[in-house]
Amino acid sequence: xxxxxxxxxxxxxxxxxxxxxxxxxxxxxxxxxxxxxxxxxxxxxxxxxxxxxxxxxxxxxxxxxxxxxxxxxxxxxxxxxxxxxxxxxxxxxxxxxxxxxxxxxxxxxxxxxxxxxxxxxxxxxxxxxxxxxxxxxxxxxxxxxxxxxxxxxxxxxxxxxxxxxxxxxxxxxxxxxxxxxxxxxxxxxxxxxxxxxxxxxxxxxxxxxxxxxxxxxxxxxxxxxxxxxxxxxxxxxxxxxxxxxxxxxxxxxxxxxxxxxxxxxxxxxxxxxxxxxxxxxxxxxxxxxxxxxxxxxxxxxxxxxxxxxxxxxxxxxxxxxxxxxxxxxxxxxxxxxxxxxxxxxxxxxxxxxxxxxxxxxxxxxxxxxxxxxxxxxxxxxxxxxxx
Numbered sequence: 001x002x003x004x005x006x007x008x009x010x011x012x013x014x015x016x017x018x019x020x021x022x023x024x025x026x027x028x029x030x031x032x033x034x035x036x037x038x039x040x041x042x043x044x045x046x047x048x049x050x051x052x053x054x055x056x057x058x059x060x061x062x063x064x065x066x067x068x069x070x071x072x073x074x075x076x077x078x079x080x081x082x083x084x085x086x087x088x089x090x091x092x093x094x095x096x097x098x099x100x101x102x103x104x105x106x107x108x109x110x111x112x113x114x115x116x117x118x119x120x121x122x123x124x125x126x127x128x129x130x131x132x133x134x135x136x137x138x139x140x141x142x143x144x145x146x147x148x149x150x151x152x153x154x155x156x157x158x159x160x161x162x163x164x165x166x167x168x169x170x171x172x173x174x175x176x177x178x179x180x181x182x183x184x185x186x187x188x189x190x191x192x193x194x195x196x197x198x199x200x201x202x203x204x205x206x207x208x209x210x211x212x213x214x215x216x217x218x219x220x221x222x223x224x225x226x227x228x229x230x231x232x233x234x235x236x237x238x239x240x241x242x243x244x245x246x247x248x249x250x251x252x253x254x255x256x257x258x259x260x261x262x263x264x265x266x267x268x269x270x271x272x273x274x275x276x277x278x279x280x281x282x283x284x285x286x287x288x289x290x291x292x293x294x295x296x297x298x299x300x301x302x303x304x305x306x307x308x309x310x311x312x313x314x315x316x317x318x319x320x321x322x323x324x325x326x327x328x329x330x331x332x333x334x335x336x337x338x339x340x341x342x343x344x345x346x347x348x349x350x351x352x353x354x355x356x357x358x359x360x361x362x363x364x365x366x367x368x369x370x371x372x373x374x375x376x377x378x379x380x381x382x383x384x385x386x387x
Contacts, residue, residue, distance in 0.1 A: 002029075002123065002383045003046050009038060010052025010368060013059075013338055015357040024057065026364040029382035033360060052368050055376055058338050059357050060095025060365035061319045062345035064172060064275060065132050065221070065249055067100045067293065068282035068314075074099040075294065077111040079119060086125035088285060090378040090385035092278075092318040093341075095365035096129045096355055098171060100279075102294040103135030103146035106158070110165055117167035124383040127365075129351060130171035133162065134220070137185075138200035139176035144225040145313040146200055147294050154185035163192075171349050174199035174220040178207050183214035190215025195348055197249070200225045201236060208239035212246065218348060221279055222248035222265060223257050224312065241268040247348055249277045250340075252322040253315050255304050259325075266329050271336035275344045276322050281305055281314035323373050337373065 004027040012019040012034065025033045025041065035041060040049070067074055072084035082099065089097060101112050113131065121127050135146045137154040152158075154175060163170050172195040180186050189196050198211055199220025204227060208216075219226070219240045227235030234241070240248045248269060252262060256279075266274065278284070283291040283300040291298045291305070298305050298313045305313045323337050338357075346356025354363050368377040378386035 003048050004044050005048050005050060005364075005379065005382065005384075006040065006043055007050045007052050007057055007366070007368065008040055010055050010057035012057045012358065013334060014359070015343065018335070023052070024358065024366070026379065026382045029364055031358060031360055031362055031364050031366075034358070050368070050377065055368045055370060056334055057358065058334065058367050058369060059342040059355075060367055060378065060380065061093045061276070061323070061341040062129075062349070062355065063089070063094045063097040063278050063319055064345045064349060065100050065134070065277035065279050066097050067102060067280065069280050069284040071282055071286055073282045073293070074101055074116075075104060075108060075112050077108070077115040079115065082115070082119050082128060083122070083125070086122065086128060089126040089319075090380055091375065093320045093323070093367045093369070093375045093378055094126050095367075095378065095380045095385075096127045096351070098130050098132040098349070099128055100132040100134055103138065103143075103150045104294055105150055109133075109136070109162060113162055113166040113170075116169055117165060124380065124385045126380055126385065129355075130169045130349065131166050132172040132174070133170050134174040135200065137173075137175040137179060139178060139202045142176070142200045142202050142225045144200060145293055145296065145307055145311055147296060154180045156185055156188050159185075159189065171195055172197055172218070176201035176203065177211035177214070177216055178203040180214070183210070186211065186214040186216060190217075193350065198226070198236060202227055204233045204235060205239050208236055209243065212243050217245060217247065218275075219246055219248040221251050221256065221277065223261060224251070244273070247273045247275055247344060249275050251279050251315055251317060252276060252325040253303070253317040254325060256312060256315060259328075262325070263329050266326075266331065271332065271339040272344070274340045275348060276319065276326065276341040278317045278319055278322060279315050280317055284316040284318065320373055320375050327373060334371075334373070
């Protein structure tokens, strides 16, 4: 077991208040106590003390939509690929993530899910907390970088088979609600506690309102691969603005959504209904060049990952960089970033009982950052994972 840790002299961001100068005591992977003021309590002889003077102590980031990074991809279906992601994501401030699949052959999806089911998290790494099944139940006209030849109609039996193979770890599914007209598929998954997210969809506002009635709670990478706002039908994007039941994933890289649109989204939805994600692929953290996503060639250049036809193919965004982009918006401060990158994803994925905020008894997933959200320390379940 790792040594106990006491972080002192930091500005501590709790969900309900901010402690201007305080600290937390971490032992056995959890937050044991929260201190106010400069006093250091009596500590075990082996405790490590970290001086957070001039820094902010905030909850770790949760990336609920990430395909790959640092040369690895979830669809590689190997322990080494998941290890590569888990070892490196802490440098971005990510303390938990959902391994995200892509539309592929049923056999390849099954292999990826079986690999995730068998994977064991390791101390000092970002924790894999589940699966985001993106596709294959999506709309072909909004496929984006989802390979069209493997797109299929919603199938409860197929999903149940995959959920079993994953060890019950599928927490989010992205699907096109217009392919589930009677709502049987959405209702079944929602009843099972799966976070059903509308994405890669051509549905209209009425279709989204119906989908929400069925149990859809989220919109996948808002603005991308969906119907936009038109003055005669406000589409999926307008539905995200108008329907309070929906939270929206956002890729804040300035590529997937223009900075001006990002401000418009924030002004309409606020920090309470937005979830920062990366949607990154294996090229993240690596030089520009030729890569692949879902078996398709991808060119990475000038901060963009694109298919040969120019379609965006995921991102190379890091979580802390996305948080820094959001911090530039009018109306945001560190509290709002915490909401979008930690609290909201934890609540959406039903892990808020142990993650998403600094609270006694929760997992010690915390970050020490400066005022520009540069990462100084990442602690994953009580172990320093990045410094």
